[in-house]
Amino acid sequence: MGSSYLLSVDSGTTATKVALFNDKGELQAISTQEYKLITPTALAVEIEAETLWNAFKTGVREIIKKAKVNVRDIAALGISAQGETLILVDREGKPLRRAISWMDSRAQEEAEILDSEFDKGKSYRMTGQVKLVPTWPASKILWIKRNEPGNYKKVYKYLLVEDYLIYRMTREFACEGSLICSTCYWNIITERWWDEMLDYLGLSEGQLPEIKLSGEALGELTVDAATELGLSTNTVVSMGGLDQACGALGVGNIRQGMFSENTGAALAICAPVDKPIFDKQGRMPVHYFVIPHRHMEHTFTTGGMVLRWYRDMFCQSEMDAASRSRVDPYDIISQEASHVPAGCEGLVMLPHLQGAMAPEANPKARGVFYGFTLKHTKAHFARAIMEAIACIVRRNIDVIESLGIKVKEIRALGGGARSRVWKQIEADLTKRPVVTTMNEEAACLGAAILAGKAVGLYKSIEQASESMVKIKERFEPNSENSDVYDRSYDKYGKLYSDLCDLFSKEKVAE
Numbered sequence: 479m480g481s482s483y484l485l486s487v488d489s490g491t492t493a494t495k496v497a498l499f500n501d502k503g504e505l506q507a508i509s510t511q512e513y514k515l516i517t518p519t520a521l522a523v524e525i526e527a528e529t530l531w532n533a534f535k536t537g538v539r540e541i542i543k544k545a546k547v548n549v550r551d552i553a554a555l556g557i558s559a560q561g562e563t564l565i566l567v568d569r570e571g572k573p574l575r576r577a578i579s580w581m582d583s584r585a586q587e588e589a590e591i592l593d594s595e596f597d598k599g600k601s602y603r604m605t606g607q608v609k610l611v612p613t614w615p616a617s618k619i620l621w622i623k624r625n626e627p628g629n630y631k632k633v634y635k636y637l638l639v640e641d642y643l644i645y646r647m648t649r650e651f652a653c654e655g656s657l658i659c660s661t662c663y664w665n666i667i668t669e670r671w672w673d674e675m676l677d678y679l680g681l682s683e684g685q686l687p688e689i690k691l692s693g694e695a696l697g698e699l700t701v702d703a704a705t706e707l708g709l710s711t712n713t714v715v716s717m718g719g720l721d722q723a724c725g726a727l728g729v730g731n732i733r734q735g736m737f738s739e740n741t742g743a744a745l746a747i748c749a750p751v752d753k754p755i756f757d758k759q760g761r762m763p764v765h766y767f768v769i770p771h772r773h774m775e776h777t778f779t780t781g782g783m784v785l786r787w788y789r790d791m792f793c794q795s796e797m798d799a800a801s802r803s804r805v806d807p808y809d810i811i812s813q814e815a816s817h818v819p820a821g822c823e824g825l826v827m828l829p830h831l832q833g834a835m836a837p838e839a840n841p842k843a844r845g846v847f848y849g850f851t852l853k854h855t856k857a858h859f860a861r862a863i864m865e866a867i868a869c870i871v872r873r874n875i876d877v878i879e880s881l882g883i884k885v886k887e888i889r890a891l892g893g894g895a896r897s898r899v900w901k902q903i904e905a906d907l908t909k910r911p912v913v914t915t916m917n918e919e920a921a922c923l924g925a926a927i928l929a930g931k932a933v934g935l936y937k938s939i940e941q942a943s944e945s946m947v948k949i950k951e952r953f954e955p956n957s958e959n960s961d962v963y964d965r966s967y968d969k970y971g972k973l974y975s976d977l978c979d980l981f982s983k984e985k986v987a988e
Contacts, residue, residue, distance in 0.1 A: 482553040486925035487534050489559045489639050496537030497922035498545050501935050503946025507545040509537040521584040524576035527565050538707045549710045556929030557718030558921040559640035561660050564615045569634045578618050585612040585621035606666045606764035616662035619679050641687050647703045647715050648696050653687040655766035656720040666766050692719045692768040693931040693939050716932035719768035722746045724924030729889040729915045730947035737885045741894025745781030747874050750774045755881045761837040769939050775878050777836035779870050782894050784829040785863050812899040815861035821962040822858050824849040826969050827866040837877045842981045864900045868907040869970045888912045891920040905953040907963045916948040
């Protein structure tokens with residue numbers, strides 16, 4: 479096939495990244511286009527669909543200019559996309575209203591209606607989602623039906639972000655399992671639409687895109703799309719996937735026994751499984767993976783937002799020093815934390831500044847620093863935050879292993895993966911190797927991997943991932959820290975359980 483490049487887009491909540499890779503997975507150029515969300519009310523979060531397309535278009539043109547490659551050598555384009563953001567279009571493919579962001583929580587009453595209408599056990603086994611909440615498109619569609627009947631009657635297709643970008647490039651309405659599994663109107667076992675939910679919402683299958691597989695070629699760009707993007711009509715558009723699933727793929731987390739954590743503002747975890755494994759206690763959602771007919775245990779919890787809060791509230795001197803030295807302030811914070819012994823000399827933190835997410839799911843939980851004395855310094859508090867997030871990783875691994883899924887290795891991505899100190903803490907506290915990879919844009923690489931499979935550069939998604947993902951560093955657990963971290967972890971768990979009664983009496987801030 480000669481020199482082949484793979485273009486990928488990661489269409490996120492507040493920014494779109496476009497990246498160009500060669501067929502070995504080496505990054506050639508990247509562009510980031512930011513945008514603002516629209517918040518017409520306290521609960522409503524929206525964005526113009528055209529904003530997402532324009533950010534993608536601008537990013538592609540910037541990439542072509544930066545990389546200086548012949549656009550005819552760009553073999554394929556893959557998509558990584560945010561989940562649950564809903565776009566309603568008419569028969570001409572034009573949006574009927576602004577896209578409703580996954581962050582939008584106005585459909586609270588509708589979520590409660592659906593949660594009471596459908597048996598929780600059955601719903602979980604159909605959709606993999608442990609509870610019907612305002613985030614899911616099913617709740618959003620019921621809100622549209624009840625509050626915007628005019629738009630509801632005009633809807634030709636209900637799309638997610640990936641589906642919309644595909645339509646703009648190919649004029650085809652297509653979707654895939656990793657994104658639609660959290661709509662709560664798709665059955666993750668049969669891989670077909672859930673008729674009972676469609677009937678309740680008043681939808682027909684004809685109002686939904688055609689279901690395809692991640693890594694499947696959809697066809698070439700239309701002439702109009704190629705002109706807008708500045709690409710060749712020879713570029714093939716590939717089915718992509720959910721951003722977190724693409725991120726897991728982009729760090730080589732492709733088999734049962736592996737586990738990835740993405741530490742950004744939040745912490746997302748993904749554990750691929752050969753078949754869906756449901757948690758009888760309802761703690762762990764099950765999602766569809768980007769490798770066809772495979773699934774993943776996947777959830778979100780508290781992540782890097784806690785360290786960011788610490789940086790913004792207490793680290794002005796570190797930020798000033800970082801600005802003068804042109805380094806990342808987190809590097810300075812990590813360096814300071816590295817001088818504190820494992821276990822922080824008895825200081826333990828509960829990082830629940832916005833309530834406890836998975837696996838506790840307790841919105842009334844609060845952040846706590848426990849056990850500090852006159853000997854504790856600011857650096858102790860930084861390290862305690864890093865250890866607290868590592869405790870959350872271990873908690874989720876404990877839940878996953880209680881389901882019979884052994885976790886042998888952790889692949890790290892996101893901003894937290896840049897801190898060698900933090901990753902060593904994670905390895906020591908979880909007692910598992912933590913691996914970082916060369917490419918920090920894991921979701922973009924995951925989408926490129928799917929595109930490479932779509933045009934036959936690789937025979938399978940697994941082969942593409944193994945060829946294109948390169949290991950950067952491996953952090954082995956330090957057995958010398960095992961006992962002290964076991965004690966810290968036990969204290970972390972007991973501190974949370976002992977405070978639950980007090981948490982329950984707190985009023986949740988609006």
